[in-house]
Amino acid sequence: MQDQARRGDVKDISLADAGVRLIDWAGREMSVLRLIRERFAKERPLEGLRLAACLHVTTETANLALTLKDGGADLVVCASNPLSTQDEVAAALASVYDIPTFAIKGEDNETYYQHINSVLDTKPQVTLDDGADLVATLHTDRRDALDSVLGGTEETTTGVIRLRAMAQEGLLTYPIVAVNEADTKHMFDNRYGTGQSTLDGITRATNVLWAGRKVAVCGYGWCGRGIAQRARGMGSHVIVTEVDPVRALEAVMDGFTVMPSMEAASQAQVYITVTGGLKALGREHFEVMPDGIILGNSGHFNVEIDIPALEDLSVGSRELRPYVQEFTMRDGRRIYLLGDGRLINLAAAEGHPSSVMDMSFANQALSVEYLIGGKQKLEPGVYAVPRDLDMQIGSLKLTSMGIAIDTLSDEQSRYLAGWQEGT
Ligand code: ADE
Helix, strand or coil: HHHHHHHHCCCCCCHHHHHHHHHHHHHHHHHHHHHHHHHHHHHHCCCCCCCCCCCCCCCHHHHHHHHHCCCCCCCEEEEECCCCHHHHHHHHHHHHCCCCCEEEECCCCHHHHHHHHHHHHHCCCCEEEECCHHHHHHCCHHHHCCCCEEEEEECHHHHHHHHHHHCCCCCCEEEEHHHHCCCHHHHHHHHHHHHHHHHHHHHHHCCCCCCCCCEECCCCCCCHHHHHHHHHCCCCCEEEEEEHHHHHHHHHHCCCCECHHHHHCCCEEEEEECCCCCCEEEEEEEEECCCCCEEEEECCCCEECHHHHHHHHHEEEEEEEECCEEEEEEECCCCEHHHHCCCCCHHCCCCCCCCHHEEEEEHHHHHHHHHCCCCCCCCEEEEEECCCHHHHHHHHHHHHCCCCCCCHHHHHHHHCCCCCCCC
16 A cells, blocks of 8 residues: 555556657667766766655656656655556556656546646655646645745746746746747747647547648747648648747748638638637637638647637537547537647647757756755756756757867857947
């Protein structure tokens, strides 16, 4: 019983061997994290530190977990989304690697929060979060666990926005490093990772042909840029919808068709939301959508597509294949919702490829080390990843790809640092 509690709560421990092989496979692509892991194993910078990681439980996250463990940390893991867990990975972490893991793909909301609470029961000193559910729970229902916390990291855009709002209201009680803000995170993970994995998720769920299809992308942040680019690469006619005029202008000059979301809704065949916001697609959109439209979301929470409104407008619904729910409207039109409106890249596929998560999770590992090894004590608030760590990760990634770059001569550096020389 106690042994079971230590392992956590996973779907099926017999999946562990398969999980080990998948974790190894992902690790082959994670060269920067591997270097950090080797150093951590020698230096043990996290010795005895209690860490709680609320992340998507994937093969890449497992490689991060093993890096932190080799650094000496006492780690527990739970899912940061009810649908993103890879059950083989959870089983391997819990049994083979002895990292208590609380994550089951498809868990309901109650279990999801039970798992977060189980992780908080260990009174962590550092939190690693993806979307800020762990931190929000700590600051509301579980304030009893706040005292031991020294600092944390946050992986994603949505999480950083939530944390900034908490800090603004004076509620955040400890320092958190916004991993998402590192260049080596958002320029690659959000753009190329989300771009590829979103199309991968929709393809696996539906097997649609992208060539010649009208695809609308709602939101032109780093993730939206990536999805629009990749859909274009597959031969789709891509429409972008935005509320930010500068981003909309950028989309226009990147060669995309930009229009209001209502107009896009009336003509798109696939509509993908990546806004980070609420009800990007709502009742009024569903009312004008053509028969057969496919709706998918890659934003962090399942609130971008107003599912209650879709249910309300429909006269019936059925699951046609895994992750594809057909809603029939009163006038007979059919709208297909993917993965309950949850992150389709993690629900129906495997999330971002390992090679890009390598940089995101190198930022995570180095940020944890920075937080606890810092010379000066950080006040509660949201902090950037130190620039030198970001640069170091970029440089290591290039080296691992066998790509060399130039360096400035002393004369060039002096010129750039000065102001005297002009016309
Ligand atoms: N977020 C997006 N893709 C991911 C992955 N493969 N692992 C962990 N978190 C992710």
